[in-house]
Amino acid sequence: MSQAVLEPDATAGRGMDLLRFATAGSVDDGKSTLIGRLLYDTKTIFEDQLEAVETASASRGDEYTNLALLTDGLRAEREQGITIDVAYRYFATPRRKFIIADTPGHIQYTRNMVTGASTADLALILVDARKGLVEQSRRHAFLTSLLRVPHLVLCINKMDLVDWDKAVYDKIADEFTSFAAKLDVPDLTTIPISALNGDNIASRSDKSPWYEGSSLLHHLEHVHIASDRNLVDVRFPVQYVIRPQSTTVTDYRGYAGQVASGILKPGDEVMALPSGMTSTIASIDTADGPVGEAFPPMSVTVRLNDEIDISRGDMICRRNNAPAVAQDIEAMICWMDETAPLRVGGKYAIKHTTRTARAVVRGLQYRLDVNTLHRDESADGLALNEIGRVKLRTTVPLLADEYRRNRTTGGFILIDESTNRTVGAGMIIEAR
């Protein structure tokens, strides 16, 4: 443990921003060790946790403190030696706070990866330098691009076991880069690491003088995420109408919500959907007073100058830049339910922004093999962890954008109305 250690800085706490990233890989790739290493090197691991891990490592007969044990969660997982579910972990450096969605590699892999990637700014994929790219690495890369995660980092791990051979690294990095090019991955970085020894994690390692990039932590701290947000298309899904019932505040009617995209300012001419009525923004309120502008991900309350009928599920946008008001939706759907497959003719509840409707599956164009990207047009359903292109018809219009343009107004979930389970996740390709 000779790496530089970054002290959390108490005074820096207020100026940091937030980066969410998803990790993908199996235990064998060293993913848990890498996460343990990031937590350790940023001093996120506490003494009582480390003590517990040291005890557990010793009783297992490990030769070193097994940092992978830090991320073991539930009893069932320890008993079965697997990870069941997405786990969320946190660490911070003076520059950034990080939220890791740690997705397991084995069971229900696709469902968990899609869940973790849905909110991620960055995805981190691990491969074992000795094995190179495997089927799973390609699947990870595909899901990252399907979910439109803006940044992708490929960590080529266990470089110590290939003697830090540059040729090994180059071969894997080149192969992955050419595969990613087919997938429309906007930003790809590759880093040679040893999670076990901490090389190129918190600081650059002297074992890879040929590597000119930054350490993983430096990259995570500096990757530019501010421009990932869509600041062009004004989309404000109305969550809740605030109308105080009190004698001190009268005639207040505010539309509460979180800005999905775009920038709203008082005085802006806006349109409410689905009514199409227009007005201007009178004020953008917060509990700390009115603000001069609102942008994602701010939660605010918008007041308009005209009394027009707006309720939960409606959307405030601009007249010349509005989402589709659409009942016919084409989308890529990832199926997440083990009890029953998606079938043509199936009816589900659909939740999209703050609007809930019902949807019927009109057609399944193809099922996609996430390993080969082969399209199977003869498929008649989607089972758990399968992905396909689906046509839906909804009972009421959705106010929808293409997912590639807007992750908030382009994503939806399907819910089984008898079990209430979340059974599918959809990314809109076309809405009309």
Place this chain on the structure above:
Amino acid sequence: MSQTKPYRVSHLDALEAESIFVMREVMAEFERPVLLFSGGKDSIVMLRLAEKAFAPARIPFPVMHVDTGHNFPEVLEYRDRRVASLGLNLVVASVQEAIDAGQVRELPDGTRNRIQTPVLLAAVEKYRFDALFGGARRDEEKARAKERMFSFRDEFGQWDPKNQRPELWSLYNGRHHPGESIRVFPLSNWTELDVWHYIAKEDIPLPDIYYAHDREVVERNGMFYAVNEFIRLRDGETSEVRRVRYRTVGDASQTAAVLSEADTVEKVIDEVAATRITERGATRGDDKVSEAAMEDRKREGYF
């Protein structure tokens, strides 16, 4: 796209915006939400977020305290003051009353953390609450790291970690049948340090016990317990007056203090940033029972 402004938000503002979004979703989609309020710092922060989510309207749901009867008087006094100033309806689910009525039985060791659960569930049933806001954070404990923002509970209030609903984007599925309920954790993505930074930023008053003060304590297993009506000296133990503060506030018979000189929020933040032991590891006797103590309690319907 050229940008003249960075349009950045700090991590605290992003966390606040997410928590407010979650609270508004609950208010829009549930019939009878309630906020679990213990007078502890996390529930205090949660209450502030509720205030901000619905301003200028009042918080549109009641708060509930599951009262073990093992309280720090400063915390009860704070609870009543805060509830009164916000004009809220307070529901107290009393463990003592449940014991007196024979609904639950006192455990041999006298601790009441575990028997809070049936009292909580009885109150949920009585008042037909369908959404319960809790202040739990995922960084607290490994079972909580896998908890959802909207956590489904069956008609027995049980959590089934293997059968959780996937949670994508900011689309939360709160659907449930009558008798079932959803626990909602708006602070899921906050850490202990985030909570303290937010308390400082918002200038939120806390019960005095969160700041360094002199107290008569007894040391047990490296933890410092206040000597009071719930914790008495055992044979061979001696008490001493030490300068301490509490990092968490739970059942007064099981919550320990830490040695501290931090008597302001800024000093507490410095200590939290420098501390090397988890908040629960340092202060909660109840979590030390087994590796899966929290997981087991959550399955039974605990917070």
